[in-house]
Amino acid sequence: MGTPIFFDPHRPVGAALCAETGGVGAVFSDVIxxxxxxxxxxxxxxLVLGPDVEEREAFDVAHFVRSHRPGLDVILVRREITTPVLQEALRTRMSAVVDHRDTPQLRAELKRSLNRAPVREVPAEPVAPAPARRGRVLTMFAAKGGSGKTMLAVNLAATLADRGHRQVCIVDLDLAFGDVAIAMQLFPAHTIADAVPLGGEIDSSAVAAMLTQHSAGLSAIVAPTEPSTAEAIEPKLIAHLLDVLRDEFDYIVVDTAGAFDDQVMAALDVSDLITLIVTPDVPALKTLKITVETLIELGYPRDRLRLVLNRSDSRVGISHAEVEKTAVMPLAGQIPSSRDVPASVNRGVPIVQDDPKHPVSQAIAQFAQDEVIGIGLSPEQIATRRRTVRKRRFRR
Ligand SMILES: Nc1ncnc2c1ncn2[C@@H]1O[C@H](COP(=O)(O)OP(=O)(O)OP(=O)(O)O)[C@@H](O)[C@H]1O
Ligand SMILES: [Mg+2]
Known part of the structure; x- marks a missing residue:
């Protein structure tokens, strides 16, 4: 007989549910x-979904479970049980909704579920198609060349993929001069140019044919080998491609060319997070100011923008406060300068994989943790995470 799984974004809450119901089972706090x-x-x-799992996420998980693990019972724990919650629980064929204070009922439901186990070998009826993965699109942008977009894109993608725990795809939209393939030492048989003859007919199998596998959990769609092909890649093809990738990957990291061209804007339009990368020098700051103003004028919500200072320790007389003031937003990440970065590019191994303890790797891991893995959290969860981050930085 199997054991239960407890899921709650707050690990202690999941662990408490586990302890209160017999102390057996695995506890997860990350939906991915x-x-x-x-x-x-x-x-x-x-599967027990704890009281702090957001309602939408709970039902998404239930859908996912129905199509991937039809034999698994789902019990939802809520702080407040409302009629819409019960209706949706029925629709997604959860087996029970339990009040968070009612430990005896939770125990009883678990026992019932575990006893029912052998009967549930019968395949479940087909249910409405599950909302598939719907990964997040994370785009690196800087209107000034050489800021570190590719460095951050490659290393962020590798960090998120972390030994295959999440499925990540890096897409090189620096269509004329993309160098993601070089930075990751890929030998691609296909490039994004393969999508052109397909017109609008891109589906998951077409995408699969375009991918180059880097490592467990990390794939790439590389830029065309011929710079002249870039023009043939229309913005709507990019939007469509990213949309299909959302079904296949948890994160889609997009590297861009340093320009507001239509192709890059097609990616910016669908991005959950636009990471602006800047170096501490006057020309870069000037460009940053114009970039932020342009993005806001074009209607991109400010809360989707994140600012990362690359080569943050360069002693060039520009303070971090000045950078924040120029962009009118706080720094979400600071990556130090190191000769090991170009060395890692030359070797074709992302520094985060080569040397995870390196200050550059740690800064990127920190950014991923603080800003990327947190997206999709409720406003309260984001506020809590921000408070923790601020405390940590303040202590330093
Ligand atoms: N933190 C860093 N420390 C040292 N070197 C760095 C750092 N970040 C980037 N570099 C180096 O700076 C150069 C430019 O970085 P990168 O190619 O990532 O920038 P980019 O914004 O993608 O440039 P482009 O606009 O040309 O595509 C590269 O040689 C890279 O190795
Ligand atoms: Mg680049």
Missing amino acids: DLRGHFAEITDEDT
Whole structure:
């Protein structure tokens, strides 16, 4: 007989549910890890969704479970049980909704579920198509060349993929001169140019044919080998491609050319996060100011923008406060300067994989943790995370 799994974004809450119901079972606090776990062959019978799992996320997970693990019972724990919650729980065929204070009921439901286990070998009826992965699009942007877009794109993608825990795709939209393939030592058989003859007919199998695998969890769609092909790649093709990739990957990291061209804007339009990269020099700051103003004028919400200072330790007389004032936004990340960065590019191994303890790697991991993995959290969760981050920085 299998054991239960407990999922709650606040690990202590999930752990408490586990302890209160017998202390047996695995506890997850990251939804992507949880989904990854379902991809493995395991024998749990019950999934308990804790009280702090956001409503939408809880039902998304239930949908996902129905199509990937039809034998698994889902029990939803809520602080408040409303009629819409019950209706949606029925629709997604959860087996129970339990009040968070009612530990005896939760225990009873778990017992019932575990006892029912053998019967549930019968395949479940087909359900409405599950909202698939719907990964997040993270775009690197800087209107000034050489700021570190490719360096951050490659290393952020490698950090997020971290030993295959999440499925990540890096897309090189520096269509004329993209160098993601070089920075990752890829030998691609296909490039994004393969999408051109397909017109609007890009589906998951067409995307699969375009991918170059880098490592477990990390794939790439590289730029065309011929710079002249770039023009043939229309903005709507890019939008369509990114949309299909959302179904296949948890994160889609987009590297761009340093320009507001239509192709890059097609990516910016669908980005969940636009990371602006700047170096501490006067020309870069001037460009940053214009970039932020342009993005705001073009209607991109300010809360989707993040500012990362690359080569943050360069002693050039520009303070971090000046950078923040110029962009009218706080720094979300600071990456120090190091000769090991170009060395890693030359070797074709992302520095985060080559040397995870390197200050550059740690800064990128910190940015990923603070700003990327947190997206999709509720406003309260984001506020809590921000408070923690601020405290940590203040202590330093
Ligand atoms: N933190 C860093 N420390 C040292 N060197 C760095 C750092 N970040 C980037 N570099 C180096 O600076 C150069 C430019 O970086 P990168 O190619 O990532 O910038 P980019 O914004 O993608 O440039 P382009 O606009 O040409 O595409 C590269 O040689 C890279 O190795
Ligand atoms: Mg680049």
